[in-house]
Amino acid sequence: MTVQVIATKPFEGQIPGTSGLRKQVSVFKKPHYLENFVQSIFDSLRGKDGKTLVLGGDGRYHNAEAIQVILRMAAANGFAKVMVGQNGILSTPAASCVIRKHKAFGGIILSASHNPGGPDGDFGIKYNTTNGGPAPEHMTKAFHVRSTEIDSYRILDGGSVDLGTLGTSQLGGMAVDVVDPVADYAELMESLFDFPRIRELVSGGKLTLCFDAMHAVTGPYARDILVNRLGAPESALLNATPLPDFGGGHPDPNLAHAQELVAIMQGPDAPDFGAASDGDGDRNMILGRDFFVTPSDSLAVLAANASLIPGYKDGIAGVARSMPTSMAADRVAAELGVPCFETPTGWKFFGNLLDAGKATLCGEESFGTSSGHVREKDGLWAVLMWLNVLAARGESVADIVRAHWRRFGRNYYSRHDYEEIDSQAGADLIQNLRDTVPGLAGKMLGAYRVRAGDDFTYRDPVDDTRSHNQGIRVLFEDGSRIVFRLSGTGTKGATLRVYLERFESDPTKQDMDPQDALADLIAIAEEVAQIRERTGRDAPTVIT
Numbered sequence: 422m423t424v425q426v427i428a429t430k431p432f433e434g435q436i437p438g439t440s441g442l443r444k445q446v447s448v449f450k451k452p453h454y455l456e457n458f459v460q461s462i463f464d465s466l467r468g469k470d471g472k473t474l475v476l477g478g479d480g481r482y483h484n485a486e487a488i489q490v491i492l493r494m495a496a497a498n499g500f501a502k503v504m505v506g507q508n509g510i511l512s513t514p515a516a517s518c519v520i521r522k523h524k525a526f527g528g529i530i531l532s533a534s535h536n537p538g539g540p541d542g543d544f545g546i547k548y549n550t551t552n553g554g555p556a557p558e559h560m561t562k563a564f565h566v567r568s569t570e571i572d573s574y575r576i577l578d579g580g581s582v583d584l585g586t587l588g589t590s591q592l593g594g595m596a597v598d599v600v601d602p603v604a605d606y607a608e609l610m611e612s613l614f615d616f617p618r619i620r621e622l623v624s625g626g627k628l629t630l631c632f633d634a635m636h637a638v639t640g641p642y643a644r645d646i647l648v649n650r651l652g653a654p655e656s657a658l659l660n661a662t663p664l665p666d667f668g669g670g671h672p673d674p675n676l677a678h679a680q681e682l683v684a685i686m687q688g689p690d691a692p693d694f695g696a697a698s699d700g701d702g703d704r705n706m707i708l709g710r711d712f713f714v715t716p717s718d719s720l721a722v723l724a725a726n727a728s729l730i731p732g733y734k735d736g737i738a739g740v741a742r743s744m745p746t747s748m749a750a751d752r753v754a755a756e757l758g759v760p761c762f763e764t765p766t767g768w769k770f771f772g773n774l775l776d777a778g779k780a781t782l783c784g785e786e787s788f789g790t791s792s793g794h795v796r797e798k799d800g801l802w803a804v805l806m807w808l809n810v811l812a813a814r815g816e817s818v819a820d821i822v823r824a825h826w827r828r829f830g831r832n833y834y835s836r837h838d839y840e841e842i843d844s845q846a847g848a849d850l851i852q853n854l855r856d857t858v859p860g861l862a863g864k865m866l867g868a869y870r871v872r873a874g875d876d877f878t879y880r881d882p883v884d885d886t887r888s889h890n891q892g893i894r895v896l897f898e899d900g901s902r903i904v905f906r907l908s909g910t911g912t913k914g915a916t917l918r919v920y921l922e923r924f925e926s927d928p929t930k931q932d933m934d935p936q937d938a939l940a941d942l943i944a945i946a947e948e949v950a951q952i953r954e955r956t957g958r959d960a961p962t963v964i965t
């Protein structure tokens with residue numbers, strides 16, 4: 422096998438978004454498209470020669486083919502070893518775990534997260550650094566810059582690896598280690614949680630559960646952990662066989678897309694606990710019987726109860742949440758006497774805080790929760806954290822959350838998405854807000870007085886870098902907020918996200934439907950952003 426240097430030309434738009442480069446499969450299948458971007462990553466990395474790379478993906482359509490290409494490119498670009506998940510599988514949090522545990526140089530994860538898969542679906546690629554976390558902005562920008570000037574890539578002229586068989590083989594001069602995608606991750610989970618106590622409840626049926634893997638990557642992880650290690654019956658798993666097209670579904674764990682689970686969780690005979698995870702296993706949705714836990718509340722409840730969990734019994738250093746995530750966690754942090762950091766949307770912004778030991782728990786409103794055990798959000802970790810809290814407290818999900826509201830107050834919260842709107846209309850809408858919201862300060866909108874309006878800028882307290890234009894905020898004097906931003910993960914047109922939040926301290930008013938509780942703010946958002954007029958839409962496509 423020899424190294425070939427293949428001439429190529431740049432592709433437009435190889436720009437990593439909120440979480441890596443995400444495009445339709447048809448784009449990734451264009452000759453040289455994947456290779457150009459992988460070479461752009463490799464060219465931007467300093468000191469990779471002789472090092473180890475971790476490689477795996479969420480098993481979606483095109484995963485296996487792309488893995489073989491990347492293996493041949495890694496061998497031609499000086500890596501000494503690649504650790505690849507068996508059958509090309511590694512969930513995003515498991516990849517982070519493997520990078521950290523084996524002190525790899527970095528990793529490539531093939532995933533478009535919760536976006537649909539299959540020949541007409543999406544594909545994606547992201548690079549994670551030595552700390553196991555997503556490449557920071559200065560690196561993703563470098564990948565893009567390199568992609569605009571690339572004129573060749575390096576690849577072995579042949580050879581492939583049997584991804585089905587565990588063990589080490591050679592590809593050119595490089596070692597390829599096919600590893601069990603679950604083992605290291607499951608071991609890490611076992612070190613954080615009280616498995617014997619959870620097992621006692623789950624295996625004896627005292628606590629019944631249902632986990633929906635949505636035909637995506639977490640099936641094998643859930644079987645190993647929930648069934649084999651914790652003794653849940655196999656019937657507790659739903660859609661646990663990973664499929665390249667996710668069974669035609671949209672593997673996004675929310676009330677809109679995980680309807681099968683939502684239906685199971687209703688009624689007196691429903692399980693005590695329900696959960697789902699997304700395409701690559703980093704998101705989670707938590708349900709009780711007839712009860713939905715918003716991701717923002719989940720972060721706050723887990724922070725308030727962390728000291729009950731073995732892995733966090735000595736307390737947490739701090740909490741971090743993305744800016745649009747509700748401020749419920751801030752109240753817990755204040756009571757615990759630890760800082761709460763507000764970062765831009767996207768997990769990459771948590772990395773520095775976790776590395777510096779400033780935060781222990783992190784979360785996003787978009788069904789992402791995790792801790793310093795890895796540098797990614799982690800769906801099954803959140804499930805186990807909840808199971809451990811349930812085991813330690815002996816109360817139902819709904820009772821725990823309602824007690825939390827009584828103690829800390831309730832942050833009514835909702836996100837309205839307008840998907841696939843015209844890209845220019847979306848950009849114009851945001852620009853108009855950027856121009857006008859600062860001028861709203863002091864004015865009344867409905868019953869709410871505006872305290873300030875801006876476009877969020879983040880200053881990283883660890884390395885002092887700034888990230889501008891991270892979301893338009895309309896902040897009201899009573900602490901309510903409306904946030905507007907465009908998605909950085911969509912692949913068709915633009916997606917407008919509108920985040921709405923209102924705080925309610927009165928326990929007698931904490932049981933409303935959030936859409937009713939937020940009705941005034943929803944109307945104000947429509948008016949301020951001129952959504953109907955600018956997008957032609959009179960209702961959101963997805964409400965979470």
Ligand code: G1P
Binds near residue numbers: 766787907
């Ligand atoms: C979305 C979520 C964001 C999350 C990202 C990756 O990004 O809003 O919180 O980190 O997916 O899962 P967006 O499409 O809003 O840019």
Ligand code: ZN
Binds near residue numbers: 701
């Ligand atoms: Zn994901």
